[in-house]
Amino acid sequence: MYRSMFPRDIFDELDNLQRQFQRAFEIEPSIRGAARGSFPAMNVGGTPQSVELYAFAPGLDPDSIEVNLERGVLTIAGERPDDLRVEGQPAQEKEASVHINERFAGRFRRVVSLPDDVDPNGVSAQYRDGVLHISVKRLDSVQPRRIAIH
Amino acid sequence: MSENTNVVKKGNGARSEAAMLPPVDVIEDSGGITLFADLPGVAKDKLTLQIESDSLTIEGEVAFDTPQGMESSYAEVRIPRYRRVFTLSKDLDGEKASAEFKDGVLKLRVPKAEHAQPRRIEVRVA
Numbered sequence: 001m002y003r004s005m006f007p008r009d010i011f012d013e014l015d016n017l018q019r020q021f022q023r024a025f026e027i028e029p030s031i032r033g034a035a036r037g038s039f040p041a042m043n044v045g046g047t048p049q050s051v052e053l054y055a056f057a058p059g060l061d062p063d064s065i066e067v068n069l070e071r072g073v074l075t076i077a078g079e080r081p082d083d084l085r086v087e088g089q090p091a092q093e094k095e096a097s098v099h100i101n102e103r104f105a106g107r108f109r110r111v112v113s114l115p116d117d118v119d120p121n122g123v124s125a126q127y128r129d130g131v132l133h134i135s136v137k138r139l140d141s142v143q144p145r146r147i148a149i150h
Numbered sequence: 151m152s153e154n155t156n157v158v159k160k161g162n163g164a165r166s167e168a169a170m171l172p173p174v175d176v177i178e179d180s181g182g183i184t185l186f187a188d189l190p191g192v193a194k195d196k197l198t199l200q201i202e203s204d205s206l207t208i209e210g211e212v213a214f215d216t217p218q219g220m221e222s223s224y225a226e227v228r229i230p231r232y233r234r235v236f237t238l239s240k241d242l243d244g245e246k247a248s249a250e251f252k253d254g255v256l257k258l259r260v261p262k263a264e265h266a267q268p269r270r271i272e273v274r275v276a
Contacts, residue, residue: 040190041226047219054214056190056227058254083186083257084175102173103188130190130254131214 039104040076040132044112050122051114051136058130059083067125067134072116076132077109169233172208182261183242189232190254197251199258199271201244206236208256247271 122137192210243263
């Protein structure tokens with residue numbers, strides 16, 4: 001009903017447009033998905049020596065983040081507390097109302113297939129400014145090596 | 151604390167740069183409004199909060215360590231900047247706003263009051 005009163009809702013139109021753009025430019029997804037918009041957002045890069053993953057996961061306790069690498073598949077999982085719930089509980093008595101609720105809360109899991117040449121023992125991870133940076137070394141044997149000529 | 155010079159600077163140019171829209175939660179109780187914003191990758195000194203008259207601007211630059219020579223193969227975060235502007239209602243007191251920023255999450259509290267005045271908010275480390 002509200003819609004028909006404002007048939008050309010600008011925000012609705014923009015939202016639509018954005019979705020169309022996303023669909024148009026979405027590259028073929030891998031079988032494990034990697035859907036845009038899921039939590040945490042991820043960037044992946046590489047150097048000849050390593051694969052670098054960045055998970056944009058703000059507001060987490062680093063100890064609560066699970067990072068697993070098994071058979072070339074990296075899993076990042078954890079749970080993000082709901083700030084509205086935590087904040088809202090005592091405030092509820094004072095008639096708290098939620099105006100906007102866009103931030104992710106709850107359990108999350110993201111799975112990334114890594115290249116074949118990674119070293120399962122060469123994983124390091126650090127959490128800073130809400131970004132989890134995971135660096136996975138590539139195996140020495142497949143790294144380009146300069147051969148000395150005697 | 152020269153709020154006015156900053157306001158003038160903000161008016162020109164800076165706003166036209168492309169930026170990501172950070173997700174937020176906004177909750178209101180009888181004492182005021184609390185806003186949470188997700189700004190992962192923003193260091194404390196790269197976060198700018200500004201309240202001028204009745205508008206609140208949140209801006210942050212994204213920066214994280216990348217090894218030399220890294221080539222990006224997949225990216226969901228493509229623009230190294232966040233920006234979001236909110237209109238505050240007159241019953242909120244921007245003067246008394248306080249902010250915390252930890253692990254990429256901003257928590258901003260704006261209490262209710264008589265009137266709002268231009269001011270720059272200091273970010274303190276939680």
